[in-house]
Amino acid sequence: MAVVSKKIPAPDKVKIRTALLSVSDKTGIVELAQTLIAHGVRLLSTGGTHKAIAAEGLPVTDVSELTGFPEIMDGRVKTLHPRVHGGLLAIRDDAEHVAAMKEHGIESIDLVVINLYPFEDVRAAGGDYPTTVENIDIGGPAMIRASAKNHAYVTILTDPADYPAAMQALRSDDGQTSYAFRQTLAAKAFARTAAYDAAISNWFAEALDIEMPRHRVIGGVLKEKMRYGENPHQSAGFYVTGEKRAGVATAVLLQGKQLSYNNINDTDAAFELVSEFPADKAPACAIIKHANPCGVATGTSLLDAYRRALSCDSVSAFGGIIALNQTLDAAAAEDIIKLFTEVIIAPDASDEAKAIVARKPNLRLLVTGGLPDPRSRGLSARTVSGGLLVQTRDNGMVEDLDLRVVTKRAPTAQELEDMKFAFTVAKHVKSNAVVYAKNGQTAGIGAGQMSRVDSVRIAALKAEDAAKAAGWDGPTTRGSAVASEAFLPFADGLLEAIAAGATAVIQPGGSMRDEEVIAAADAHGIAMVFTGMRHFRH
Structure with a gap:
């Protein structure tokens, strides 16, 4: 049964007389405490926060003096007490609440400053099971939720970034806060505890190998508000989840304009693709446009890999994203800046390369500190009307598959x-996807067509255009291998690929007409391999 409100109106202004400070992140806490004391506020605190404030010679009372009960169990129990939560939850204008406070010796607490145990940081750092569990905060979320619920009377601060606004409010309004300000902070507080609980529940699901828990929550922290979303009439923000995975979310922007929504989406696609190619095996480059690769290659150097990737489709590469699997060096940087490019992303960049890229001040340069492991588990999610589709990351790799030769040759x-x-690249191309490759270089890419035959044709056409632009004798699809990310349902797509010059085909297999497709390959002396794994990408 729902609790019925007594409909007592919230006051606009509330004078801050008593504040409780209990923080894990001590950033700015001393300055805030000084401001509160300057406005006659009595400070209550706990543990390390109490020590940090007292060390500055500021008057502060330990919460144990308020509760009459010491911290116990290694600090697990210190604020879970009626004199704390009664002081937070009491409705000051309710006669029954006031009487209860008087009867039980409960003082009102008007401002609470809390940030939680660093569970997300411990999780991201790969803490062991007991350590991670120990960093699950209990008292903190309880006080945050109590304060936020009673925001009619209590100001709740959960983020050091909000301290300056709170101090300014106190200075400009004689130690008071407004109802609108308390509402905003309450909304932020509930979002914080929701994201915190989401991180905990998802960690448990991972630790216990629960693939699809009954309740799934995905939380994040706003990294930046975007100018707009996919289109100017859409609003957007970039949230980070705290996953321990090198990439766009953890990258440092060394130079250039703010990344747009589409930049981030495309850059993520580019970096995930190039990360399929280990940096210790060969330099690799992936060029992405509209979340699809338009050229991918390995090479003897980053410069060589970039030029080979660019030659696949230099027209589409204009205004694209360039991802590298090794530290950007001067030679590659010098060539890359000749093309209009939105973003370069790499594990790192040499000082010489940074100076070269700096000649193009609008070009974004991102460094990540490493490559994500393409085999690692994780979640991807997208919204649908009224719901959320969640799946594990596609971490299947062709190197791990038992490839089966199904043709005579x-x-x-x-x-x-x-x-x-080719199959590795096809994994990162929107379905229907077809990729021709030769000598560690894409020759032609067909993406996102409703008909697989059309993808085969488009990829071949792209190769022909590239050959004409470069003045080659013919397209590099001649003598290439062709990959389809899903099975070939008919022989027609295979025949088109053979006409383009492909001599080998890799596909998942599993079509009702597999025998027909195999027979067509045998008739033309083509080698065909089945992977048993598909890579739909919608």
Whole structure:
């Protein structure tokens, strides 16, 4: 049964007389305490926060003096007491509440300053199970929720970034806060505890290998508000979840304009793709446009890899995203800045490369400190009307698969390498996806078509255009391997690929017409391999 409100109107202004400060992150806490004392506020505090304030010679009372009960169990129990929560939850204008406070010796608490045990940081750092559990805050969320619920009378601060606004409010309004200000802080407080609980519940699901828990919450912290979303009439924000994974969310922007919504989406796609190619094996470059690769290659150097990737489709690469799997060096940077590019993302950049990129002040340069592990688990999510679709990350890798030769002719060693390369790239291309590759370089990419045959044709057409632009003797689809991220439902797509010059095909298999497709490959002397794994990407 729902609790019925007594409909007591909230006061606009509330004088801060008593404040409780209990923080894990001590940033700005001393300055805030000084401001509160200057306005005649009595300070209550706990543990390390009490020590930090007292060390500055400021008057502060330990919460144990208020409760008459010491901290016990290594600090697990210190604020879970009626004299704390009664002081937070009491409705000051309710005669029954006032009488209860008087009867039980409860003092009102008007301002609460709390930030929680660093659970997210411990989780991200890979803390062991007992350590991670120990960093689950209990008293903090309880006080935050109590204060936020009673925001009619209590001001709740959960973020050091809000301290300046709170101090200014006290200075400008004789130690008082307004109802509108308390409402805003209460909303932020509930969002904070929700995100905190989401991080805890998701960690438990991972630790206990619960793939799809009954309740799934995904929380994040606003990293930045975007100018707009996919289009100017849409609002957007970039939230970080705290996942321990190098990428756009953890990257440092060394130079350039603020990243847009589309920049972030495309840059993430680019970096996830290039991370499929280990930095210790060969330099690699991926060029992305509208979340699809328009060129991917490995090379003898980053410069070589970039040029090979660019040659696949230099027209589409204009205004794209360039991702590298190694530290950006001067040679690659010098060539990259010749093309209009929105973003460069790499694990790092040399000082010389940074200076070169600086000649293009609007070009964003992101460094991540490393590459994400393409085999790592994690979640991806997208909203649908009235719901949320959640799945584990596609961490399947062709190197881990038991490839099965289904044609009379087996692929050559080079064809097999090209097959693996093409299938790896196809995993990151919007379905229906078809990728031609030769010698560690994409020759043509067909993405996002309703018909797989059209994707085959578009990829071949792109290769022909690239050959004409470069003045080559013919498209590099000749003698290439072709990959389809899902099974070929008919032989028509295969025949189109053969016409483009492909000599080897890699696909998941599993179609009702597999035998028909295999027979067509055999008839043309083509090698075909089944992976048993598909990579739909919608």
